[in-house]
Structure formats: C-alpha cells, structure tokens
Amino acid sequence: xxxxxxxxxxxxxxxSGLAEWIRKNENFTLTGEVDDGSxxxxxxxxxxxxxxxLDIQMPGESGISVAxxxxxxxxxxxxxxxxxxNAQPYVMASLRAGASGFVLKTTAVRELEVAIKQVMSGGFxxxxxxxxxxxxxxxxxxxxxxxxxxxxxxxxxxxxIKEIASMLCITERTVQAHLTSVYAxxxxxxxxxxxxxxxxxxxxxIDELLExxxxxxxx
Amino acid sequence: MLRRKLLTVxxxxxxxxxxxxxxxxxxxxxxxxxxxxxxxxxxxQSLADYASDRWNDGxxxxxxxxxxxxxxxxxxxxxxxxxxxxxxxGGRKASARRDKFIPGMVAYVTSRGRVISSSENADILATIxxxxxxxTSGRAADNGNIxxxxxxxENRVSYVAxxxxxxxxxxxxxxxxxxxxxxxxxxxxxxxLAFAGILGTLICLVGLFxxxxxxxxxxxxxxSQVETxxxxxxxPKFGADSIFDKLRVDEISSLKKAVTDLAYRMIDKExxxxxxxxxxxxxxxxxxxxxxxxxHDGPIQVVSALIQRIQMLNxxxxxxxxxxxxxxxxxxxxxxxxxxxxxxxxxxxxxxWVSLGLASCIEEASGRFERQHSITVNAVVNQELEVPRxxxxxxxxxxxxxxxxxxxxxxxxxxxxxxxxxxxRTLEFVISDNGAGFVPEAETPDTxxxxxxxxxxxxxxxxxxxxxxxxIKSAPGEGAEITVRI
Numbered sequence: 173x174x175x176x177x178x179x180x181x182x183x184x185x186x187x188s189g190l191a192e193w194i195r196k197n198e199n200f201t202l203t204g205e206v207d208d209g210s211x212x213x214x215x216x217x218x219x220x221x222x223x224x225x226l227d228i229q230m231p232g233e234s235g236i237s238v239a240x241x242x243x244x245x246x247x248x249x250x251x252x253x254x255x256x257x258n259a260q261p262y263v264m265a266s267l268r269a270g271a272s273g274f275v276l277k278t279t280a281v282r283e284l285e286v287a288i289k290q291v292m293s294g295g296f297x298x299x300x301x302x303x304x305x306x307x308x309x310x311x312x313x314x315x316x317x318x319x320x321x322x323x324x325x326x327x328x329x330x331x332x333i334k335e336i337a338s339m340l341c342i343t344e345r346t347v348q349a350h351l352t353s354v355y356a357x358x359x360x361x362x363x364x365x366x367x368x369x370x371x372x373x374x375x376x377x378i379d380e381l382l383e384x385x386x387x388x389x390x391x
Numbered sequence: 392m393l394r395r396k397l398l399t400v401x402x403x404x405x406x407x408x409x410x411x412x413x414x415x416x417x418x419x420x421x422x423x424x425x426x427x428x429x430x431x432x433x434x435x436q437s438l439a440d441y442a443s444d445r446w447n448d449g450x451x452x453x454x455x456x457x458x459x460x461x462x463x464x465x466x467x468x469x470x471x472x473x474x475x476x477x478x479x480x481g482g483r484k485a486s487a488r489r490d491k492f493i494p495g496m497v498a499y500v501t502s503r504g505r506v507i508s509s510s511e512n513a514d515i516l517a518t519i520x521x522x523x524x525x526x527t528s529g530r531a532a533d534n535g536n537i538x539x540x541x542x543x544x545e546n547r548v549s550y551v552a553x554x555x556x557x558x559x560x561x562x563x564x565x566x567x568x569x570x571x572x573x574x575x576x577x578x579x580x581x582x583x584l585a586f587a588g589i590l591g592t593l594i595c596l597v598g599l600f601x602x603x604x605x606x607x608x609x610x611x612x613x614x615s616q617v618e619t620x621x622x623x624x625x626x627p628k629f630g631a632d633s634i635f636d637k638l639r640v641d642e643i644s645s646l647k648k649a650v651t652d653l654a655y656r657m658i659d660k661e662x663x664x665x666x667x668x669x670x671x672x673x674x675x676x677x678x679x680x681x682x683x684x685x686x687h688d689g690p691i692q693v694v695s696a697l698i699q700r701i702q703m704l705n706x707x708x709x710x711x712x713x714x715x716x717x718x719x720x721x722x723x724x725x726x727x728x729x730x731x732x733x734x735x736x737x738x739x740x741x742x743x744w745v746s747l748g749l750a751s752c753i754e755e756a757s758g759r760f761e762r763q764h765s766i767t768v769n770a771v772v773n774q775e776l777e778v779p780r781x782x783x784x785x786x787x788x789x790x791x792x793x794x795x796x797x798x799x800x801x802x803x804x805x806x807x808x809x810x811x812x813x814x815x816r817t818l819e820f821v822i823s824d825n826g827a828g829f830v831p832e833a834e835t836p837d838t839x840x841x842x843x844x845x846x847x848x849x850x851x852x853x854x855x856x857x858x859x860x861x862x863i864k865s866a867p868g869e870g871a872e873i874t875v876r877i
Contacts, residue, residue: 186699189703193699196703256687256691256692256695256734259738264751280699281702281703282702330750330774332770335771363758364754364757364758
C-alpha cells in the first residue's frame with residue numbers, strides 16, 4: 173500500500189515540482205497539496221496522511237507550528253520539514269516540535285525517497301547537505317569514545333565549557349581537548365556542525381538530545 | 392565663599408551707615424540739649440540774682456514794674472488754651488509778646504513757701520521752691536540750677552529754675568523759664584528720635600528679608616539647578632512656590648522661565664535625535680529584511696525548482712547518455728552553489744534565525760563566527776529567556792560588531808558571550824574577548840564617532856534605543872568586555 177503524503181509549500185514552483193515527482197513514484201500517493209499553514213493543518217486533520225511535508229516559512233502559520241499541533245493532538249502523521257534554510261536552529265526547533273525529518277528543497281528529489289522510508293520505519297532523517305560542508309562527506313565518521321560522546325552531548329545542550337568541566341569532574345582543558353578530537357573525527361568546525369553530523373549518523377539520538385538536562389542529577 | 396555670605400555682607404553694608412547716622416544724631420541732640428539747658432540755666436541765674444538785687448533795693452514800685460515785664464509766654468499759652476497751630480501764627484503772637492516781656496517767671500517766696508509777690512502765672516514757683524527745699528540734694532543741677540518738669544494737663548512742661556537768697560533771710564527770689572518758651576516747639580523728646588531710629592532699622596531689615604526671599608534665594612536655587620541639571624533628560628525643579636513668588640522680581644521669573652524652556656528644548660532635541668536615529672536603524676533593518684525576504688521568496692525558490700527539475704530529469708530519464716548526464720550533474724552543482732550564495736546574502740542581510748529566539752540566534756551566530764573567523768566562541772544562553780525579536784536583533788548586531796572588532800582590531804582567538812536574567816527583570820548580555828584591548832576613551836556616541844569608533848557608537852545607540860545600559864571595559868593587553876543591560 174502506497175504511503176499517503178500531504179505537501180504544504182507556498183511557493184508554487186517548488187511545490188509543483190515535488191508534487192509531480194511524488195505522483196510519478198508508485199510507492200507514494202499525493203493526497204493533498206496546500207499553500208499555507210492553516211490549510212496544512214486542516215488537510216492533515218481531515219486526510220490523516222502518513223507523511224506531511226511542511227515548508228517552514230509559510231504565510232499565516234509556520235510549518236514548525238503546524239508540526240507542534242500535529243504532535244500535541246497525537247495524530248499519527250509523521251512530519252518531514254521541507255525548507256530553504258539550512259540553519260541548525262531550525263533543525264532543533266523542528267525536532268522539538270516533533271518533526272521526524274529535515275530535508276532541503278534543493279536536495280528533496282534525490283533524498284526524499286530515502287527520507288520517507290527511514291521516517292516511516294520509525295527513524296529520523298537529516299538532509300545530507302544541511303550543515304554546508306558536510307555534503308562532501310557521506311561516509312560514516314570515525315567512532316567517538318564514550319567520553320567524547322558524553323562531552324559532545326552536554327555541549328549541545330547549551331552548557332559552557334566551565335560548567336561541563338565541573339559536571340563531569342574534569343578540567344576545562346580536558347573538555348576542550350575532547351571537543352577538538354570530536355571536531356577532527358567529524359571533519360567539522362564548531363558544535364552546531366558536530367551536532368548535525370552526530371544526529372545524522374545516529375551517534376546522538378533525538379531522544380537523548382531532547383531529554384532535559386539529565387546530567388544535573390549527577391552533580 | 393563670598394557668594395554664600397552675600398546676604399550678611401549686604402546687610403552690613405546697608406545697616407552700618409544707618410547706625411552711624413543714628414548715633415551721630417543722638418549725640419548731637421544730647422549735646423544740643425545740654426548746651427540749651429546750660430544757657431537757660433545761666434539766664435535764670437541772672438534773672439534770680441537781678442530779682443534778689445531789686446528786693447534788696449527795697450523799692451516796691453520798682454519791684455512791681457519789674458515783675459509786670461516778665462512773662463513765660465509758652466506756659467501762658469498752655470494756660471490760656473492757645474495752641475501752636477502753626478509755627479507762623481504762634482510765632483507772630485509770641486514775638487509780639489516777646490517785645491514786651493522778659494521771658495520766664497519770677498516770684499518772691501518766704502522760706503515757708505508762701506508767695507509774697509510774683510510775675511504772671513508764677514505760682515508754680517512756690518511748688519518748685521518747696522520741692523527744692525525739701526530735698527537736700529538731687530534735683531539741683533550744676534551751678535545750683537534746678538532742672539525739672541511738671542505736668543500741666545496732658546503736657547509735660549520742662550523748666551530750668553534758680554533760687555537766689557535776698558538780704559532778708561526769710562525771703563528768696565525764685566526764677567524759672569520753661570523750655571517751651573526758651574526753645575519753642577523744638578522741644579521734641581528722645582523717645583521720638585529713638586523710635587525713628589528703630590523704625591528705620593526695622594524697615595531696613597524687612598527690606599533685606601524681602602531681598603533675600605525675592606532675589607537671593609531664587610537666584611541660588613536657579614544657579615544650583617543650572618549646575619546640577621542633566622540637560623536633555625531633566626527639567627529644572629524649583630520646588631513648591633513660596634509666598635515670595637508673588638513678590639519675585641520679574642527678571643528672575645523670566646530667567647527661570649528661560650532655563651525651563653531651554654531644558655524642555657534640550658529634551659525635545661535629544662528625543663528627536665533618538666527618534667531620528669531609531670528611525671534610521673529601523674528603516675535599515677526593514678529594508679534589509681524586505682530584500683532578504685524577496686530573495687528568499689523569489690530567486691531561491693526559482694533556483695530550487697530548477698534544481699528539482701534537473702534532479703528529476705537525471706533520475707527519471709534512464710536513456711540519457713552518460714555525457715549529458717554529467718552535464719546535468721554539473722548544472723545542478725552550479726545551481727546548488729547559486730542557492731548557497733543567495734542564502735548567504737539573505738543571512739548576512741537579516742539572519743532568519745533571529746526569529747527563533749535569543750538562545751538559538753546566539754548559538755547559530757556563534758557557530759557561524761567560529762567558521763567565518765577561525766576563532767572559538769563560547770556561548771552560554773539560557774534557552775528559557777524570552778526576548779522580543781527587536782531586542783534579539785539588536786543584541787545579535789552588537790554581538791556581530793563586537794566579534795568583528797575583537798578579530799579585526801584585537802586579533803582575539805576566543806570570544807565569550809553570556810546572556811542571563813539579573814534580578815528577575817534585567818537582561819544582562821556580556822561579550823568578552825582575549826584580544827589586544829584598547830583604551831575606551833570617549834563615552835558619548837558623538838565623540839566615539841569623532842574618534843573613528845563608529846562601531847561602538849552604533850552599539851551604544853542601539854542599546855539606548857532599547858532603553859538599556861551599555862558599558863565597555865577594556866585596557867591594552869587585557870581584551871575587551873562589553874556589557875549590555877536591558
């Protein structure tokens with residue numbers, strides 16, 4: 173049975189392109205095509221599609237807010253954000269709103285099939301090109317040590333190096349060394365990029381990321 | 392110092408001459424009175440001695456003629472009820488009599504105080520004689536003269552008298568002259584003079600008091616206001632109007648009004664300037680936002696659609712020769728690069744993540760600055776902070792400028808940024824770097840612009856527009872720290 177899809181995008185050119193691609197694919201059925209946030213919410217509520225492809229920036233209501241409504245109302249529809257922005261904050265905002273995938277409009281045709289399959293099987297999909305330079309490194313990065321993984325996870329939750337050092341009972345210099353090592357293994361600069369790489373390759377799961385600051389208890 | 396004591400100095404300057412004049416006139420009056428009394432004394436002594444000689448001559452007719460020539464016209468006028476209505480009328484009558492009479496009064500009195508014979512209205516001399524005899528000393532002044540006074544109706548009559556002995560030791564010749572006759576109406580008393588002096592002094596004091604209330608105090612208040620006022624933000628406060636405001640000198644009132652007007656005008660000017668700058672910044676941000684939106688909605692969508700078509704063509708059309716397929720892939724790459732470039736332009740105009748809240752905005756910006764400048768940025772921003780979009784945008788711009796300054800001028804390799812809520816209401820945003828630092832010389836935006844520190848001026852303006860506080864701490868070799876409190 174084909175996967176039912178609703179697409180919401182206010183830009184006719186990109187929407188019609190994707191719609192055409194979906195219609196041509198026998199694994200998918202396009203059940204709805206809308207051009208603003210509130211129509212998107214109506215369509216999802218009435219049609220109950222398997223997948224909602226939501227543009228982030230739409231007139232009236234943003235895709236993120238629609239995703240939040242879907243999550244809050246406990247609808248079975250899985251959300252894949254479809255966007256022109258490739259900034260990490262949008263990934264985080266989308267994840268918090270309950271989205272299962274994040275795909276750029278410029279790579280959608282090539283990656284959407286994989287993304288939908290992965291999301292339908294209960295996984296998370298992050299566009300390969302989201303973090304800029306990452307597009308060139310499709311291979312799996314070198315595995316992290318458990319300490320490195322821990323430091324990276326805490327870093328992405330917004331703690332300063334000083335705070336992390338006191339939480340994990342190590343020196344600031346050691347924290348910095350772990351991070352440098354992580355960046356080297358991932359071939360990236362900075363924690364935003366590292367987070368995206370870790371998410372994409374399942375090194376850090378969304379649940380772990382969205383979990384409260386569980387390490388507070390260890391202190 | 393002199394200014395503080397101005398009132399005292401003024402008081403002395405005005406009061407001193409008054410006291411001198413008062414003292415001089417009292418002294419002059421006293422000595423004049425004394426000399427008049429002395430003259431009158433010598434006169435009554437001669438009169439008494441002459442009367443004594445006539446008694447010793449023993450010719451009653453001669454005595455009677457002598458007594459009839461004597462009259463104290465001043466006393467007589469009191470008795471007859473005439474008044475010194477005017478100096479001229481009284482003077483004329485008086486002078487007519489003076490031609491006829493020897494002024495004064497004379498009486499021959501027995502040692503027991505009985506009047507044997509006397510000039511007109513001279514019975515009073517018996518009383519004076521008896522009183523004088525009763526007292527062994529006291530009322531007799533120099534030269535044996537008696538200086539005294541008695542009441543006649545409401546009038547106090549001052550006199551000078553002299554008692555001479557005659558050949559008969561039972562008979563005394565008594566002579567007197569009232570000061571009324573001797574000096575005329577000039578016989579005013581000390582009390583009036585003293586009263587005039589005190590009145591003059593009091594008037595002076597009241598005048599000075601009014602001067603203090605209506606000129607000196609308002610001037611002082613005005614001057615302290617002008618010295619302490621913060622031009623452009625405050626109006627002068629002159630306190631509650633006192634009673635003196637009704638007496639206030641016009642010049643001071645208009646001076647106050649001028650100062651108040653000036654203060655209001657400064658405030659207007661300042662707010663106009665702020666509004667103007669605010670409008671410029673807002674217009675700039677609006678324009679940037681509009682351009683970014685246009686690029687996002689137009690070219691980026693069009694090129695994205697183009698990329699989708701190329702991708703679909705390459706995937707779906709299996710019959711494409713490998714050469715054409717490679718050409719398509721290259722075209723896609725070119726288009727992808729174009730989209731990236733356009734996104735970068737949008738992001739540099741107005742970062743879209745500003746609308747995702749302060750924490751996300753600063754984190755994303757930190758990551759980008761790290762890549763862009765090859766530095767380390769430590770960002771600590773509480774996710775829960777709720778900050779309006781315009782504040783987020785302003786703080787982002789300040790962060791952007793600060794990082795740019797730290798890298799370009801300070802050659803810093805680490806920048807820290809921290810945002811937190813202080814005291815529940817104040818948002819504190821601190822950016823520090825490990826760069827070369829500088830001497831933060833100028834404090835006002837205008838001087839900052841003059842010194843070529845336009846970036847700092849812009850930051851300060853943005854904070855001022857949000858009604859916040861902007862502090863720069865820096866010293867050569869110690870990096871720089873910028874604190875914003877809103």
